[in-house]
Amino acid sequence: MIDLTALASAVHLLTTSWQPWMVVIPGILIGLTVHAVPGLTTSMALAICLPLIPYMDFLQALIFMTAMYAGALFGVAIPAILLNVPGSAAAVGTTFDGFPMAQAGRHNEALGLALAASCAGQAVAYLLLLCFAEPIAAFAIKLGPPEMLVVALWGMTLIARLRGRHLARGLLAGVFGLLLGTVGLSVRGAARGTFGFDLLLDGIPLVPAIVGLFAAAELFNLVGHDYIVDDLTRRRVDAGRILAGMRDAFRYPGTLLRGALLGSCIGILPGGHAIANLLSYSEAQRAAKDPEKFGTGDPRGIIAAESANASSEGGSMATLLALGIPTGGATAVMLVAFGMHNITGGPAFMRDHTDLVYAVILSSLAQVAILAVIGFGFIFVAGFVVKVRLRFLVPIVLALAVIGSFALAQNMAGPITLAVFAVIGWLMQRFDYPVAAVVVGLLLGRLTEGALLRTYQMSGGDFGFIATRPIALGMLVLFAVSVALPYLRPARAHVAASRQGRIV
């Protein structure tokens, strides 16, 4: 699987010059800091740095961008944990247990867990990419709308899991999100649900909506408090406890590995990085013996979400390098950087520049170690957020979110979306609806509609079509097993108990 000659050449490329390494630390730092502002995205940071790319050689440029990407993948977890602000869709799952841990004064451990899970997830993904880059690419090219539809359906089962205490409210919230996700132009150009505003033709701006639903709504609830953590003794930023959190991540190797593998696989799909963390969280909750602990500050929730989020980078890089297809905004900007050096990603690139591909993968593995060190220092500083009085924090975060939303959308749609969804989010919290279900629906609305429509067009409405798609069929079986298992377990336990009773 590994071309040893190319691997040796890659090592040579990385060890004969210090220049490629010069950009790693700045890249990671930019990636980490950009997500401190709610509304700013990795693709925006990458795009801002594009003018620097022509001044770097191709390998250095690739390393710089992967370093930013790596930093950003962990960076989103920091506001998600400390402020319940998921800087992007990729960090939504991290908020579920991260913020409750922070509120309980366990912010040090939560940040440590996220850092270790993120580093481990990235390492697993890049090791997989190193060993199986070509098979992964060959697999990715076989994935079409039916497979995407199964993934989307799988993601939607999460809505049912996030139902909270009331199933009907959870499902209604999920369906509401799904419909919100389809606002805008249809595939045939019909404007739906835009109230006549041209600004909504592209759909509801996703990041401002998520920031509004989660962050602003939560900040409204905090206005009456002095600090995020009420107890003075729990507000300390403690390096020892951050390290303990990092160690704790490896106490759940199954959760970590499952998240990393799931993230790597989902990451190869377009838009996959956004739902990888949610699917991984859902699977971790399903597999747990005590699923009721999830959402109350369970370390496994953070590990599952962060390892999948981080490893989705490896999957999306596989699709980018081997097929030349971007799976999200960040990899699309990377593809532009390829063009600046007159290089086109795809099978020919993999064949002709295998040494470069290996060099990027090896440098990314090294970046994981560097991220662990820099990330530790960064969270040590970021942890001081819990010491800031909320009367300062609330207006500053809200104002940053509004400015970030405007910067992202470049029009009033961003800030207005944020404000409207902040109120909706607060009301949903008040009436005990799971806000996360709306977010899942929002994320999956367009994806599901597109995949459903293309599957319908390919099949001509014939259900037997699925039998001609072995990968989709396999995924469907896995999906069915994953849905049925929680119901089968108690039934099996009941049968075993009754048998035991008969024997006794």
Place this chain on the structure above:
Amino acid sequence: MAARIFKFTIGSRTIVFDLPHLAFATAIAAWCIWFCQDAWRAQRDVENLILILPASLLAAILYVCVAAGCIRIVSAPEHDAASPRHPLRPGMATKIAGTMALLAAYVIAAPLIGFDVVSFVYILAMLLFLGERRILVLLLVPTLFCAIAIYCFDTILATPLPLLFFAGDAS
């Protein structure tokens, strides 16, 4: 916002209506139905309605289930302990409503007037609203925030923001 529960007593039974929740669920369902109708009006074909139509029907069914949960028949002694939500702490409703109103004003005014001035006024107003009374802090925090935020977005990130006094720096 206190939990507003409306009740009607018939004999020994009391019918309890959770009207705020019913209103919220109705608003969600109404939007879903309106959205379906809007999509139907825009284009009546499979491409447009393949997801929206079944999802809207599902929303309507779920709404009926939720609405049914908003109306409960309880015996009189049960009713006193039957509040569906924790009441907000005293003064919280005003603080939350004020924060929402200030956010709405900021969102509308900033792109029209300029983020530099409106951000300063917003932070100042929020600090005052949340109880800060030290003059130095009231001046320093909004000034520092505006200087740093506007410099980062407008100059470093080259993101054109509508500004009143510093317009033209980025672009």
